Amino acid sequence: QRRHQSTNAPRTPSLEIDGKCYVTDDWTNVPSSILSYLPHKLQLQPSHPVSITRQVIESNFPSPTYTHYNDLHPIVTVAENFDSLGFPRDHPGRSRTDTYYINKDTVLRTHTSAHEAEIFRRNKSEGFTISADVYRRDAIDRSHYPVFHQMEGARMWDRRKVPGGDVAKAVRTDFERLPKHSLSIEDPNPTTHAERNPRQAEHHSPKEVEAIAAHLKRSLEGVVVELFSRARKAAIAAGHVDANALEPLRARWTEAYFPFTSPSWELEVFWQGDWLEVLGCGVTKQDVLINAGVPDQIGWAFGVGLERVAMLLFSIPDIRLFWSKDPRFLNQFSSKENVNTFVPFSKYPECYKDVSFWLRSSSSSTGGGMRSNAQDFHENDVMEVVREVGSDLVEDVRLVDNFQHPVSGRKSLCYRINYRSLERTLRNEEVNQLHDSVRKQLVEKLGAELR
Ligand code: FA5
Numbered sequence: 395q396r397r398h399q400s401t402n403a404p405r406t407p408s409l410e411i412d413g414k415c416y417v418t419d420d421w422t423n424v425p426s427s428i429l430s431y432l433p434h435k436l437q438l439q440p441s442h443p444v445s446i447t448r449q450v451i452e453s454n455f456p457s458p459t460y461t462h463y464n465d466l467h468p469i470v471t472v473a474e475n476f477d478s479l480g481f482p483r484d485h486p487g488r489s490r491t492d493t494y495y496i497n498k499d500t501v502l503r504t505h506t507s508a509h510e511a512e513i514f515r516r517n518k519s520e521g522f523t524i525s526a527d528v529y530r531r532d533a534i535d536r537s538h539y540p541v542f543h544q545m546e547g548a549r550m551w552d553r554r555k556v557p558g559g560d561v562a563k564a565v566r567t568d569f570e571r572l573p574k575h576s577l578s579i580e581d582p583n584p585t586t587h588a589e590r591n592p593r594q595a596e597h598h599s600p601k602e603v604e605a606i607a608a609h610l611k612r613s614l615e616g617v618v619v620e621l622f623s624r625a626r627k628a629a630i631a632a633g634h635v636d637a638n639a640l641e642p643l644r645a646r647w648t649e650a651y652f653p654f655t656s657p658s659w660e661l662e663v664f665w666q667g668d669w670l671e672v673l674g675c676g677v678t679k680q681d682v683l684i685n686a687g688v689p690d691q692i693g694w695a696f697g698v699g700l701e702r703v704a705m706l707l708f709s710i711p712d713i714r715l716f717w718s719k720d721p722r723f724l725n726q727f728s729s730k731e732n733v734n735t736f737v738p739f740s741k742y743p744e745c746y747k748d749v750s751f752w753l754r755s756s757s758s759s760t761g762g763g764m765r766s767n768a769q770d771f772h773e774n775d776v777m778e779v780v781r782e783v784g785s786d787l788v789e790d791v792r793l794v795d796n797f798q799h800p801v802s803g804r805k806s807l808c809y810r811i812n813y814r815s816l817e818r819t820l821r822n823e824e825v826n827q828l829h830d831s832v833r834k835q836l837v838e839k840l841g842a843e844l845r
Pocket residue numbers: 504505506507530532537538539540542544546652655671672673674675676695696697698699700701702
C-alpha cells in the first residue's frame with residue numbers, strides 16, 4: 395500500500411491496495427495502519443480462535459442448504475454497504491467519524507451485511523453464511539477493536555417453490571427438523587410490535603412472520619447451546635470450575651432495530667456479571683430482496699461478532715490478543731474438535747497518563763481537513779490519534795473530565811490513557827515518549843490546545 399501520483403494528467407491522488415488503484419478525495423480517512431490488517435484474514439487461519447469459532451458456528455448451518463463464503467474482498471461500495479440495505483441518507487453509520495472511507499463512493503466494509511444483496515442476487519442456495527473482517531472507527535477498550543470479524547447468516551424460502559405456496563407451513567416443517575434444546579431463553583416481547591418492532595404488513599402475513607421468527611431463534615439458540623457446552627467442558631477440563639458449582643447459562647432476546655430487517659432482535663448472554671450483546675438479526679426487509687432481483691424469496695438474516703463469541707468460548711480476556719503473534723497465545727489453540735480454555739500469561743503493569751486540552755473555538759476554525767472545532771469534534775478522532783501512536787500498547791482510553799468555560803464557552807476535555815502491553819512490561823521512558831507523541835498529534839491533527 396503506497397500513496398502515489400497517477401502519471402496521467404490531471405494528477406489525481408490515489409491509493410494502491412492489493413494491486414488496485416483507488417482515487418482519493420475529501421472523504422478519504424483510512425490510515426495505512428488500518429490497511430495493513432487487510433492481508434491477515436484471521437477467519438481463514440486454520441488454528442486461530444476466530445477461525446475455530448467460525449467453524450463451530452458453520453457446523454450448525456450445514457451445506458448444501460447453506461453455502462459458506464469466507465473470502466470476500468473487504469473493499470466495497472457505499473451502495474453495497476449502506477444503500478442496498480436501505481440505510482437512510484442521514485444514518486450516523488455513514489459518517490466519516492464512524493466509517494473508513496477510501497473515497498466518497500468506496501469504504502472498508504463496516505459489516506458483513508454489505509454482501510447480502512450480492513449473494514441474494516447469485517441465488518445459489520437456500521441459505522448462506524459470510525465470515526469476514528470488518529472495519530469501524532470506534533472506542534478503545536477490551537471488547538472493541540477497529541478491525542474485527544463478523545459472520546452473516548441468511549435463510550430464504552421461495553414462495554413459488556413451497557407446496558401450495560404456503561410459506562408459513564413450509565417454514566414450520568423445517569423448524570420441526572431443527573435440533574431441540576432444553577435451555578430456557580428469556581424472550582419477554584411479542585414477535586412483533588406495531589410501533590417498536592413492526593411486521594412488514596404489505597409483504598408478510600402474521601403467520602409467516604411467526605414461523606420465520608421461530609426458525610431464526612431456534613437456529614441461533616442451537617449455536618449458543620453448542621458453544622456453551624464446549625466452553626463449559628473446556629473450563630471443567632482446565633479445572634477452572636467445579637461441575638457442581640456451575641451456574642446455568644443465561645441468555646435473552648431483546649428488541650432491536652436495523653434498516654434491513656423488521657422485526658429485529660438481539661441476543662445477549664450473561665457473562666462475568668453483565669449482559670454481552672453477541673448478535674443482531676431479523677426478518678429480511680422485502681425491499682432488499684426485491685432490489686436484489688429475488689422478489690419471491692422470503693426469510694431471515696443474522697450478524698454475529700466472532701471475537702465476542704470467541705471470548706466466551708475460550709475465555710479470552712482482551713480483544714487485542716486476537717492480533718497477537720506471541721506463540722504463548724497462538725499455540726494454545728488447535729482445532730474445533732479440541733476447544734480449550736485460554737490460560738492467560740501474566741498480566742503486565744498498567745500505566746495511566748492523562749491528557750487535557752481545549753477544543754478550538756469555532757471562530758478560529760478554518761473548516762478544512764481533519765481539524766476539529768467544538769461543533770464537529772468527534773471522540774473517534776482522539777481514539778484514532780491514540781491508536782496511530784500507541785497501537786496495541788494501549789488497553790483503553792476514557793473521558794474523565796469534560797468542562798465548559800462559563801465565560802468563553804470553550805470546551806476542555808481530559809482523557810485517561812491506559813498504556814499496557816499484553817506481552818511485556820513497558821519501560822517508563824517508552825511510555826513517556828508515546829504519551830508525548832499523542833500530545834503532539836492531538837495538536838497537529840485535531841488542532842487541540844494542550845492545557
Ligand atoms: C450489525 O453489524 C448488523 N449488520 C447485524 C445484522 C445482520 C442484523 C443481519 C440483522 C441482520 P451490529 O453493529 O450490532 O450489527 O454488530 C453485530 C455484532 O458485531 C454485535 O452484536 C457484536 O457482537 C459485534 N461487534 C460490533 N461492534 C464491535 C466491535 N467494535 N468490536 C467487536 N465486536 C463488535
